[in-house]
Amino acid sequence: MQIPAPFDYVRATTVENALELLARHGPESRVIAGGHSLIPMMKLRLSRPEWLIDINDLFELDFILRDGGELRIGALTRHSTLLESDEIARLFPIVRDAELVIADPVVRNRGTIGGSLCQADPAEDLSTVCDVLGAVAVVRGPGGERSLAMQDFHRGPYQTAVGQDELLCEVRIPIKARSGSAYEKVERRVGDWAVGAAGASVTLAEDGSIADAAVGLTALGLEHTITEAAGLLRGKRPAEELFADAGRLAAEACDPVADQRGPVDYKRHLADELTRRVLRQACARAAQPAAQTQEG
Amino acid sequence: MTVIHERESNPAAGDADRPIGYGRIQRKEDPRFVRGKGHYIDDLVLPGMLHGAILRAPVAHARLVSIDTTNALAHPKVLAVITGKDLEGLKLAWAPTLSADVQAVLVTDKVRFQGQEVAFVVAEDRYAARDALELIDVEYDVLPPLVDARKALDADAPLIRDEIEGRTDNKIFDWEMGDAAETDAVFASADVVVSQEMVYPRVHPAPMETCGAVADFDAVNGKLTLYETTQAPHAHRTLFAIVAGIPEHKIRIVSPDIGGGFGNKVGIYPGYILAVVGSIVTGRPVKWVEDRSENLMSTSFARDYIMQGEIAATKDGKILALRTNVLADHGAFNATAQPTKNPAGFFSIFTGSYDLQAAHCKVTGVYTNKAPGGVAYACSFRVTEAVYLVERMVDILARKLEMDPAELRLKNFIKPEQFPYANKTGWVYDSGNYEAAMRLSMQLAGYEDLRREQLQKRAKGELMGIGISFFTEVVGAGPRKHFDIVGLGMADGAELRVHPTGKAVVRLSVQSQGQGHETTFAQIVAEELGIPPENIDVVHGDTDQTPFGLGTYGSRSTPVSGGAVALVARKVREKAKLIAAAMLETRPEDLEWEKGRWFVKGDPTAGKTIEDIAMAAHGTMTLPEGVDGNLDAEVTYDPPNLTFPFGAYICVVDVDPGTGHVKVRRFIAVDDCGTRINPMIIEGQVHGGLTDGVGMALMEIIEFDADGNNLGGSFMDYLIPTAMEVPDWETGFTVTPSPHHPIGAKGIGESATVGSPPAIVNAVVDALAPFGVVHMDMPCTPARVWAAMQGRATPPI
Numbered sequence A: 001m002q003i004p005a006p007f008d009y010v011r012a013t014t015v016e017n018a019l020e021l022l023a024r025h026g027p028e029s030r031v032i033a034g035g036h037s038l039i040p041m042m043k044l045r046l047s048r049p050e051w052l053i054d055i056n057d058l059f060e061l062d063f064i065l066r067d068g069g070e071l072r073i074g075a076l077t078r079h080s081t082l083l084e085s086d087e088i089a090r091l092f093p094i095v096r097d098a099e100l101v102i103a104d105p106v107v108r109n110r111g112t113i114g115g116s117l118c119q120a121d122p123a124e125d126l127s128t129v130c131d132v133l134g135a136v137a138v139v140r141g142p143g144g145e146r147s148l149a150m151q152d153f154h155r156g157p158y159q160t161a162v163g164q165d166e167l168l169c170e171v172r173i174p175i176k177a178r179s180g181s182a183y184e185k186v187e188r189r190v191g192d193w194a195v196g197a198a199g200a201s202v203t204l205a206e207d208g209s210i211a212d213a214a215v216g217l218t219a220l221g222l223e224h225t226i227t228e229a230a231g232l233l234r235g236k237r238p239a240e241e242l243f244a245d246a247g248r249l250a251a252e253a254c255d256p257v258a259d260q261r262g263p264v265d266y267k268r269h270l271a272d273e274l275t276r277r278v279l280r281q282a283c284a285r286a287a288q289p290a291a292q293t294q295e296g
Numbered sequence B: 001m002t003v004i005h006e007r008e009s010n011p012a013a014g015d016a017d018r019p020i021g022y023g024r025i026q027r028k029e030d031p032r033f034v035r036g037k038g039h040y041i042d043d044l045v046l047p048g049m050l051h052g053a054i055l056r057a058p059v060a061h062a063r064l065v066s067i068d069t070t071n072a073l074a075h076p077k078v079l080a081v082i083t084g085k086d087l088e089g090l091k092l093a094w095a096p097t098l099s100a101d102v103q104a105v106l107v108t109d110k111v112r113f114q115g116q117e118v119a120f121v122v123a124e125d126r127y128a129a130r131d132a133l134e135l136i137d138v139e140y141d142v143l144p145p146l147v148d149a150r151k152a153l154d155a156d157a158p159l160i161r162d163e164i165e166g167r168t169d170n171k172i173f174d175w176e177m178g179d180a181a182e183t184d185a186v187f188a189s190a191d192v193v194v195s196q197e198m199v200y201p202r203v204h205p206a207p208m209e210t211c212g213a214v215a216d217f218d219a220v221n222g223k224l225t226l227y228e229t230t231q232a233p234h235a236h237r238t239l240f241a242i243v244a245g246i247p248e249h250k251i252r253i254v255s256p257d258i259g260g261g262f263g264n265k266v267g268i269y270p271g272y273i274l275a276v277v278g279s280i281v282t283g284r285p286v287k288w289v290e291d292r293s294e295n296l297m298s299t300s301f302a303r304d305y306i307m308q309g310e311i312a313a314t315k316d317g318k319i320l321a322l323r324t325n326v327l328a329d330h331g332a333f334n335a336t337a338q339p340t341k342n343p344a345g346f347f348s349i350f351t352g353s354y355d356l357q358a359a360h361c362k363v364t365g366v367y368t369n370k371a372p373g374g375v376a377y378a379c380s381f382r383v384t385e386a387v388y389l390v391e392r393m394v395d396i397l398a399r400k401l402e403m404d405p406a407e408l409r410l411k412n413f414i415k416p417e418q419f420p421y422a423n424k425t426g427w428v429y430d431s432g433n434y435e436a437a438m439r440l441s442m443q444l445a446g447y448e449d450l451r452r453e454q455l456q457k458r459a460k461g462e463l464m465g466i467g468i469s470f471f472t473e474v475v476g477a478g479p480r481k482h483f484d485i486v487g488l489g490m491a492d493g494a495e496l497r498v499h500p501t502g503k504a505v506v507r508l509s510v511q512s513q514g515q516g517h518e519t520t521f522a523q524i525v526a527e528e529l530g531i532p533p534e535n536i537d538v539v540h541g542d543t544d545q546t547p548f549g550l551g552t553y554g555s556r557s558t559p560v561s562g563g564a565v566a567l568v569a570r571k572v573r574e575k576a577k578l579i580a581a582a583m584l585e586t587r588p589e590d591l592e593w594e595k596g597r598w599f600v601k602g603d604p605t606a607g608k609t610i611e612d613i614a615m616a617a618h619g620t621m622t623l624p625e626g627v628d629g630n631l632d633a634e635v636t637y638d639p640p641n642l643t644f645p646f647g648a649y650i651c652v653v654d655v656d657p658g659t660g661h662v663k664v665r666r667f668i669a670v671d672d673c674g675t676r677i678n679p680m681i682i683e684g685q686v687h688g689g690l691t692d693g694v695g696m697a698l699m700e701i702i703e704f705d706a707d708g709n710n711l712g713g714s715f716m717d718y719l720i721p722t723a724m725e726v727p728d729w730e731t732g733f734t735v736t737p738s739p740h741h742p743i744g745a746k747g748i749g750e751s752a753t754v755g756s757p758p759a760i761v762n763a764v765v766d767a768l769a770p771f772g773v774v775h776m777d778m779p780c781t782p783a784r785v786w787a788a789m790q791g792r793a794t795p796p797i
């Protein structure tokens, strides 16, 4: 049994209450959601909060809701809920692709989208997913609510725009017609963090050419989407050579580090290979009749 | 209870191949495990029990300058802080290992591996004990570490064991077997010679339950009761008597349910000794249970062999000779658990299943700044490394000769009529029919079809590989005159009591860690006496309750204790015969046995069941001369030889050409473990071992960085396979009984762990043949496979 350093614990009853508790207990207090990132770090004593503020009773943050042209996902929504949602799988197949390879059922039953995004681990999969889908993060704090695009929310490895006294409350994803998305990850073993992964989202124009596209990488040393790839793809027809060019750009844009999961050259190769695969899949999905009818 | 009379999974099996002792019955221990009623070390709570925690070294090699325990002792819940100095006073700072070396219990002079034990805190609860570790101030003077075993013998290598008088280098031993000159001569005249360096990386047994102990020293009567996670309770009792100076009759070792051992729980770890010291010092019971990182970083690892293999053959594929030079990394202390005369364990069985003219192996063991241990993990004392070497070499030879690897093996197998077969390194294989097992495996796999499919796939650029491994195991150590562990002969006792109502209890020295002893050994008695297994209780794991014996590892329980149990049951049967004769007023030689009863030859109605006889034995009837009033017996079984299980494994993999990811699609395992007792338990052992094999072949490795930091200290870093990585195992069997074992059983515990890694690696290398890959080392992770595809296969260490 690995034993964390001593800490105190309190359960929040509402979002307001959670914010109050954060303010009251100050800088050494931390929110705990699924606990699947925070507790392992505490057990290794890499993280030593003095107060844990448990937000698992905040059912108001556990929802998946279609709201006009957006899908709203509460921060406390569990990985398993995202995985099982047919609506999400239809609108954003990339989410199911990713959830199928995030950890294992035990972790997915507890871990939340909010915790994943706030943890901002470089190998964490949902940040890439939210990046390529153009999601917006809704954050509340003592000063009220603010909405942040992913590039403003995510500040780098383990860093986000969420202040110590703030809560991530929800994620909003725009719904677009003729769109498709996909995610693919290479792992040494099921449940392992990514050696490397790529995600893509594509919107086709009526003529079948690419109207908009976003490609992102996980665990490969690249924050946010690959702007060069989006520029290359826009206006072109989906084709193998195009995907290959995008793959090359991804390999150039990434900046992986060598570790036990693999050396730099291999990871760069994965950026290329996986970019091609997810673009191929995302384009195929965008061209399917079901994708045509989604209202924007 | 179901009695299965079907011939199980071998279509060619005859009546003689049927399992014995009621065959495929459900395990007697399972109800308690599936209901959460198992009782493990950490479930044990004694009145007044305290908790211990170990402070471990953060660096791999450093002189200990000072330890200040003042702040830790000031913690309100701390009762004691024990350091190496305290142990020196008790003459307990160093303890003997199982390999004639010593190991520091707590560091006194120098840290020799990262994670080494530095101090022990005893506190009111576990949390306080852990918190107090941070209150101990230790000053280290960091020294350059020796991480690469290849540099261990360099003149400028840091000297690790400088505390040993007169020691000037890091060599532990040089050991060789076979005739070097004869082997060199065969190589010199051979048509074809191929050689290959291969690494069997350091891996870890990683049992689900980590190691732990509860020590309870009773100062009034001087008795130590030590509850421990041990696979060898009796050997531990004797060693504790020697190490701690407590008289042996005042030591009771209890090994409760054990959550996996795989050799990890054979040795005596500092934590066990510290719990004992903690209990003596405080006068209260002390519990110590290590956490996952402690288990991975400090307890007995496995493998870590760098092997240079060479094989010689004629150009038409007759294998002539094998030779190998091995560099063995034993870590900071030589603490491998193996029979005394075998510093490299049973590695010299590396000639495998082939009839060779000559063979020679040389193993050099060295110290490095890594955790000690070395033989754990279901390996039958290094047969795992031996089988990997020969099975990879045979595949490499097949490639060179452009021969099918199955055909090459079939051509070179030892033939059934050659058994008992004396190999070139001193082993006498008891029995075997290798060709039959190989052909059955090929038939179950659909070998020809698989090769056809592979050709079609290759034409499309898809990477499919088929790998074969044929292994011969050597288990059941062993005859007392050849095998001992620190002077303790490897024979096993067994005691059997049949109660008046015909229910029985059998007491064993071996200790199950999941192998189903409570079922298998009851079944052996059932076979011999005809008492149904549910009426036989198996007692084990408590030295006050059981006869002496050396424990469960190296697949020795069925070969050694299984023999003891069969013989003790036969002894009872013979005694029952005398009593039955008196009951039936006839002569013993006029009686005939059928399962469960003695009856008068030619008059089957006149008979006495074992229940009748048991009641009579304990009753008032006048017993024959020399027969005492019970139906009990005891034996100690000294096996005449080891047993040699074998098997033919075929693995099919698919490799993603874009990512290097390996998927094990199929795995066919045909095992021959001699006479089969409970096929379900056998299959369970095989399934587990095959899963181990997938782990080692594809993902497991304990790596170190240049500073000697252990990079495998958690399950995030040290990967073990899950159900997702393994296929639906396809098992089959043949039955070639051991001629010298009382029931012909050979043992199955480690066959699959030994046999499966080379099958998987052979399959991966076969898949990569279009890229010209001849060899790649484990683990075959996506990145390493991809590197091999680029022509850049590199050893992992």
Ligand SMILES: Cc1cc2nc3c(=O)[nH]c(=O)nc-3n(C[C@H](O)[C@H](O)[C@H](O)COP(=O)(O)OP(=O)(O)OC[C@H]3O[C@@H](n4cnc5c(N)ncnc54)[C@H](O)[C@@H]3O)c2cc1C
Pocket (backbone or CB within 6 Å): A030, A031, A032, A033, A034, A035, A036, A037, A038, A039, A040, A075, A076, A079, A101, A102, A103, A104, A107, A110, A111, A112, A113, A114, A115, A116, A118, A119, A123, A124, A125, A126, A162, A166, A167, A168, A169, A191, A192, A193, A194
């Ligand atoms: C074995 C294992 C394997 C894993 N594998 C993967 C994987 O392959 N891919 C992957 O993406 N993830 C993986 N994870 C991580 C998993 O997805 C976690 O659940 C997730 O990273 C964190 O979510 P959580 O709800 O558990 O957050 P917690 O651990 O509770 O919190 C994480 C951090 O976020 C903060 N936080 C949480 N919620 C909020 C909020 N609403 N507002 C502000 N701050 C908040 C916490 O204070 C903390 O700092 C793995 C985890 C484990 C244990």
